[in-house]
Amino acid sequence: MIAPFELHFMSRALTEIVLLALICGPVSVFVYARRLSFVSDALTHTVFPGVVIGFVAGGLEGVFIGALVAALLTAVVLTVLTRGARVSDDTATAVVLTAMFSIGVVLVSRRSSYTSDLTSFLFGRLLTVTPHQIAETAVLAAVVLVALLIGARAMIFRTFDPAGAAAAGYRIAWIDLWLNVIVALVVVAAVRAVGTILVVALLIVPAAAARMVTDRLAVMAVLGTVLIAGVGYAGLLLSWTASLSYGVALTSASSVVLLLVAAYLLLIPVRLIRDRRRGSPPPVPERNSAHELVG
Amino acid sequence: MTLALRYAGVSLGYQGRAVLTDVNLELRAGQRLALVGPNGAGKSTLIKSMLGLVPVLRGEAEVLGGERGRAGYVPQTDTLDADFPISVRRVVMMGRYRRIGWWRPARTEDRRAVAEALDRVGLADRASHRFGTLSGGQRQRVLLARAIAAEPRLLLLDEPFNGVDVVSQEAIVRVLRELSADGAALVVSTHDFAVARELADLVCLLNGRQWAVGPPAETLTAGPLRRTYGGSVVDLDNDMVLIEP
Structure with missing residues (x-):
């Protein structure tokens, strides 16, 4: 169970997943509570052209800067567009998402190694994570945790x-x-390791799964983190075993996400049992006074 | 006596378009004002203007002599997500957030204020329950406790008796009377004449504009009500009932 992780690439992959778990757990709680699933999905897609431009300009190291610029730009644009509900959240988000993603596809299709590049951007390269990337993830994780700590109170109130x-x-x-x-x-932070498509799973599923077993936001955050770290370990082990013992090429990021979704499905009955045991809250008695004839 | 509110010839609205005009009000500390009118009359707009969330298009509006931060707000409970995973205690603690700051932990005095506020609305035993598991009336009382925890000088309540059971309504009325006896000015919007008569020293009749303001005995009468609602009013034992036109 531990032996595979004595290999450098496996232990690095696990370190990367654990770092991501530390931030995805708590952040997914806000994504869940604010119902920002679609916004997160949009962000993962709008980062795509940034990733491609970064890669073309500066190779693998350029991906980080490209993604960072594209993501921050999207965050600002989405906030402005959805402010004051001038456009419905979904419409604005969908327009930004599709526009940016197609720009990414156009850019990547100009390269000769089109399909292999596209696959790695979409699904990540968990097993080739470098110590340098881990350091970058650690810095981003620290920034995100501090930002969460500062903003949590206000964000909970606003939500x-x-x-x-x-x-x-x-x-x-x-x-x-x-x-x-x-x-x-x-x-x-997550895009190079797990790809633009799978990031969204790490931002949505942990809190949704944790919500099945708890009513407390802080517990949801901790459970979400533990869940990602757990399925991270199990997923890496699974893809290792599958490819070595059975010759099945199972990419590590997708086995992590598959296990995450499986955990979510397994927890659904827990929620149902809890709901049934608690019963629904007593109905509010209707008031029928003559004074309410008005308007 | 300090003036909590002073509105002189005020028009309110969004993007330059007025939705409520001719508001002339003066509310002193310790007074209770009821905003009465049909749905869409501008009651919520007027309350939001007191919070600085709706712009004043014309006239002069002064809230707490410029100290707007001391105004507390109680929203309608059915505007909130009942499935939100949050405890009653934490909802009430939100009333202290501006004092506590962005990230510092709550102090003993904050926790004491929360406990006292919950005790005041009679829900001390529900502190650790999830907010959404309470009844509508209890939730409304939690939101009132949240406003009390902020120690407001002006308390604004948007339809606090909508869908509220009798026990909770009585609890809310009792607490509101205590708060005003302690010197807080209150503004309560309602479309229930009986509640307005029971609770308020001053009634303001609204429907697109202010139609009347004064003690309940002068405003909740056939004439002003007919002018405000544009319908016919039936006087049942000194209790006004409105028949839609």
Whole structure:
């Protein structure tokens, strides 16, 4: 169970996953509570052209800067577009998502190694993570955790009761930008290891799974982290065993995500049992006074 | 006496278009004002303007002599997500967030204020329950406790009695009376005449504009109500009932 991780590339992959677990766990709680699944999905796609431009300009090392610039730009654009509900959140997000993703595809198709590049951008290269990349992920993780710590209180208030938060003097648009930037940074941190498509699973599934077993935000964050780290370990082991013992080429990132989704599905009955045991809250008695005839 | 609110010839609206005009109000510390009018009359708009969330298009509006931060707000509970994983205690603690700051942990005095506020609305035993598991009336009382925890000088409540059971309504009315006795000014929007009569020293009749302001005995009468609602009013034992036109 431990032997495969004595190999450098396996232990590096595990380190990378654990670092990502530390930030994806807590951030996924906000993505879940704010119902930002689609925004996260959009961010993972809009980072794509940044990744490609970065790669063309500076090779593998350029990917990081390219992704960072594209992600921050998207975070700002999405915040501005959805502010004051001038455009519906979904419409604005969809337009930005598709536009940026197609730019990425056009850019990548100009290269000769088109398909192999595309695959690695979409699904990541978990097993070829370098110590330098791990260091970058660690720095980003630290930044994200500090940003979460500073913003958590305001973001929880804004998520639960936007009108109340605004009334208390919070600037809603700035809080939204704060969270969008945090999500953007997580996407940048994770994109090389697990790819643009699979990042979104790490941002959505952990909190949704944890919500099945707890009613507390802090516990959700911790459970989400433990879950990612757990399936990270198990997923790496699974793909290792599958390819060595059975000759099945199972990419490590996709086996991690498959196990994550499996964990989610296994927890659904837990939620159902909890709901049944608790029963639904008592219905509110209707008031029928003559005074309510008005309007 | 300090003035909590002073509105003189105020028009309110969004993007230059007025939705409420001719607001002239003065509310002193310790007074209770009811905003009465049909749905869409501008009651919420007026409350939001007191919080600085709706721009004043014309006239002069002064809130707490410029100290708007001391105004507390109680939203309607059905605007909140009942599935949100959050405890009653934490909801009330939100009332202290501006004092605590962005990331510092809550102090003993914050926790004490939260416990006292919950005790005041009679929900001390529910502190660790999830907010969404409470009844509508209890949730409304939690939101009131949150506003109390902020120690406001002006308390604004948006339809606090909508869908609220009798026990909770009585608890809310009792707490509101205590708060105003302690010197807080209150603004309560409602479309329930009986509640307005029971609770308020001052009633403001709204429907696109301010139609009347004054004590309940002068405003909740057939004439002003007919002018405000544009319908017919039936006087049942001194209790006004409105028949839609």
